[in-house]
Amino acid sequence: MKSNRLLSTATVIVLSIVLFYLPSILFQVEQGDDIWEWDFIGMIMATFYTTAFCVNYYWLVPTMLLRNSRWPLYLLINLCMVLVTMIFIPLWLELHGGLPDPIGRVKKDASLWWYVAHYAGFSIRDGIMVILAAALGFAIRFGKEKEYIHTRELELNAERRQIELQSLKAQLNPHFLFNSLNNIYALIGFAPERAQDALHTLSRMLRFMIYDSSGSVEIEREANFIGEYVELMRLRLGEACDLEYEVSGDLPVNAKIAPLLYITLVENAFKHSSSNGLDYYIHISLFQDVVEKGKSLQDILTFTVENTFAEREESDGEDEDNEEKEEPQHIGVGLTNVRRQLNLLYPGSNSFVITSKGGVYSATIKIDVEALKN
Numbered sequence: 001m002k003s004n005r006l007l008s009t010a011t012v013i014v015l016s017i018v019l020f021y022l023p024s025i026l027f028q029v030e031q032g033d034d035i036w037e038w039d040f041i042g043m044i045m046a047t048f049y050t051t052a053f054c055v056n057y058y059w060l061v062p063t064m065l066l067r068n069s070r071w072p073l074y075l076l077i078n079l080c081m082v083l084v085t086m087i088f089i090p091l092w093l094e095l096h097g098g099l100p101d102p103i104g105r106v107k108k109d110a111s112l113w114w115y116v117a118h119y120a121g122f123s124i125r126d127g128i129m130v131i132l133a134a135a136l137g138f139a140i141r142f143g144k145e146k147e148y149i150h151t152r153e154l155e156l157n158a159e160r161r162q163i164e165l166q167s168l169k170a171q172l173n174p175h176f177l178f179n180s181l182n183n184i185y186a187l188i189g190f191a192p193e194r195a196q197d198a199l200h201t202l203s204r205m206l207r208f209m210i211y212d213s214s215g216s217v218e219i220e221r222e223a224n225f226i227g228e229y230v231e232l233m234r235l236r237l238g239e240a241c242d243l244e245y246e247v248s249g250d251l252p253v254n255a256k257i258a259p260l261l262y263i264t265l266v267e268n269a270f271k272h273s274s275s276n277g278l279d280y281y282i283h284i285s286l287f288q289d290v291v292e293k294g295k296s297l298q299d300i301l302t303f304t305v306e307n308t309f310a311e312r313e314e315s316d317g318e319d320e321d322n323e324e325k326e327e328p329q330h331i332g333v334g335l336t337n338v339r340r341q342l343n344l345l346y347p348g349s350n351s352f353v354i355t356s357k358g359g360v361y362s363a364t365i366k367i368d369v370e371a372l373k374n
Contacts, residue, residue: 016049016050016053016054019049019053019133019136020046020049020050020053020133044089045085045089045126045129048081048085048089048126048130049129049130049133050133051081052078052081052085052130052133052134052137053133053134053136053137054137055077055081055134055137056078056133056134056137056138056141057137057138057140057141058141060074060077060078060137060138061074061137061138061141061142061145062141062145064077065138065142066142066145078131078134081130081134082127082130082131082134085123085126085127085129085130086123086124086126086127086130087123089126090119090122090123177206180202180205180229180232181202183198183232183233183236184198184199184202186236187235187236191235194235194236195235197235198232198235198236201228201231201232202232204228205225205228205229205232208221208225208259209259209260215259216256216257216258216259217256217257217259218255218256218257219251219252219255219256219257219301219372220251221259222257222259222260222261222262223247223251223286225259225260225263226245226262226263226266226284226286227245227247229263229266230243230245230266230284233270237270240280241273241280241281241282242279242280242281242282242283243281243282244281244282244283244284244285245284245285246283246284246285246286246287247285247286247287248285248286248287249287249288250288251286251288251301252288252299252301252369252372252373254373255301255369255372255373256372256373257301257367257372258341258345261338261341261342261365262286262303262305262365264334264335264337264338265303265305265335265338265363265365266284266305267334268305268334268335268363269282269284269305269306269307269361269363270282270307272307272309272361273307273308273309273361274308274309274310275308275310276308276309276310276311276358276359276360277310277359278308278359279308279359280308281306281307281308282305282306282307282308283304283305283306283307284304284305284306285302285303285304286301286302286303286304287301287302288300288301288302288369289301289302298368298369298370299368299369299370300366300367300368300369301366301367301368301369301372302364302365302366303364303365303366304362304363304364304365305362305363305364306360306361306362306363307360307361308359308360308361309356309359309360309361310359311358311359335354335363338352338365339352342365342367346367346368346371346372349367349368349370349371350365350366350367350368350371351364351365351366352364352365352366
């Protein structure tokens with residue numbers, strides 16, 4: 001931080017020399033040493049220009065505008081600097097020997113009008129220079145502060161998003177572990193060997209959750225994790241349920257996804273699935289698809305979970321028609337967290353659709369592959 005401030009100060013000093021002192025020095029070198037007074041006056045005026053620039057850059061813009069928005073006072077102070085430069089400096093110079101005459105002119109031959117024009121030109125020129133110096137200080141500092149504020153807002157938003165994601169994951173992991181342990185506990189009583197296999201599978205899954213879920217992971221690893229969970233649940237369901245998990249085609253390369261993003265949908269399928277009187281199945285699929293978006297084709301990663309359920313569970317004794325229902329009312333905290341994670345991680349590049357119809361519940365997540373790569 002300190003080095004940045006020193007660099008900023010050094011930059012302002014160099015800029016002041018280049019913009020205000022250097023032109024005066026070059027003008028005096030061009031004129032030679034015929035009129036030494038111009039050397040003195042040129043340095044004085046360059047100092048005033050630099051003062052106007054620095055006062056705006058270091059004091060007026062930060063304190064009067066960015067922090068307090070005191071525009072009247074800001075304009076008043078700058079107006080005072082302009083008036084001092086245009087009126088009091090020429091007056092002071094006249095009282096202490098007068099302004100030097102232009103080269104080739106003799107003061108005694110000049111008319112009164114020439115004197116007025118001479119002083120007016122001097123005053124207007126330096127007044128404009130002070131205004132330009134103040135405007136330059138305003139523009140540079142205002143732009144710098146706005147850029148800093150924008151950068152800081154982005155950092156704070158990223159921090160808030162990270163904190164929120166960590167909070168969502170903290171809610172998700174115990175939920176997953178609780179469900180898995182319950183399933184293993186149910187196996188111990190009637191199938192201890194299956195329970196042992198399930199516990200071994202769970203240990204691998206927990207290793208993934210603890211050591212590999214802090215950031216993004218390859219999509220293939222997330223697919224394998226879902227596959228292990230499906231196999232864990234297959235031990236409990238046996239042959240009673242038509243259970244399918246399919247990863248179709250090639251998954252996107254050079255793309256990563258937030259870990260455990262899909263597990264809530266899979267958990268819900270196993271938790272709420274039952275026979276609808278005709279079928280009893282859980283179908284899970286993960287594949288890359290190409291869809292037309294506008295005038296171009298876009299790669300989409302699609303994850304779908306579909307399961308049967310007894311319609312009375314969905315309706316809770318209310319209307320039990322078979323019309324398709326978008327976004328069923330009974331959406332728990334887990335699905336709400338999934339939606340929130342998608343909007344935080346892939347804003348504008350995802351869709352999450354839940355439907356229920358005829359005793360079949362379906363949840364589909366689609367994410368632009370380009371968003372996963374970025």
